[in-house]
Amino acid sequence: GAVVSQHPSRVICKSGTSVKIECRSLDFQATTMFWYRQFPKQSLMLMATSNEGSKATYEQGVEKDKFLINHASLTLSTLTVTSAHPEDSSFYICSARDVGGLNEKLFFGSGTQLSVL
Amino acid sequence: SQQGEEDPQALSIQEGENATMNCSYKTSINNLQWYRQNSGRGLVHLILIRSNEREKHSGRLRVTLDTSKKSSSLLITASRAADTASYFCATAKIQGAQKLVFGQGTRLTINP
Numbered sequence: 001g002a003v004v005s006q007h008p009s010r011v012i013c014k015s016g017t018s019v020k021i022e023c024r025s026l027d028f029q030a031t032t033m034f035w036y037r038q039f040p041k042q043s044l045m046l047m048a049t050s051n052e053g054s055k056a057t058y059e060q061g062v063e064k065d066k067f068l069i070n071h072a073s074l075t076l077s078t079l080t081v082t083s084a085h086p087e088d089s090s091f092y093i094c095s096a097r098d099v100g101g102l103n104e105k106l107f108f109g110s111g112t113q114l115s116v117l
Numbered sequence: 118s119q120q121g122e123e124d125p126q127a128l129s130i131q132e133g134e135n136a137t138m139n140c141s142y143k144t145s146i147n148n149l150q151w152y153r154q155n156s157g158r159g160l161v162h163l164i165l166i167r168s169n170e171r172e173k174h175s176g177r178l179r180v181t182l183d184t185s186k187k188s189s190s191l192l193i194t195a196s197r198a199a200d201t202a203s204y205f206c207a208t209a210k211i212q213g214a215q216k217l218v219f220g221q222g223t224r225l226t227i228n229p
Contacts (some may be wrong), residue, residue, distance in 0.1 A: 004159075005158070034217075042221070042222075043205060043222050044160075044219045046219075049216055067223065074177065091157070093159055093160070095159075095160070097140050104165070105165055106160075106162065106217060107162070108152075109159050110158055111158060111159045111161045
């Protein structure tokens, strides 16, 4: 099956710094990638939809200036948490859909555990 | 916004028993999918059932869909300790953005 690689898997940073998370589709092209946030023992909350070559679409309540998304190619989307604070600590997961897929299954990265001190 | 509600929130059974998880949703859907998540990891797609299907099988998994009741169930037969994980249903709407909305999940524990 298709593989989505997400890095880093874990990051610890000081408050006020910015953290970049990468999501790559390794063996397929993804015009659309999705970024989720997950708190312990809770469901995934969609943060934004990343579209290749255009601006991301953010869900209500998600600060676009706080969570910068760039989808510069068909295989790479990045999420940058700017000026991170302890409340940004969470598990972030990306997913992608094959270009040829229509409402079909998503392929997920392995997630990034962000801890802001 | 979250659409799916799953029940139970947590389930603990003995190895070899069957595990059943339920999912309810609110709006019309194109398809419903079930995913599995091991602790601290990403999600893995298990099975997809379309709105015009009522039942689907894949190995030890059996999924049903009742669009009149807006509900689905996932049955894992002959459970194994390795099935311990969280299970999420996700729905795709007929119209609108092509994104999935995830339920709250069921945390399944299989005791050896």
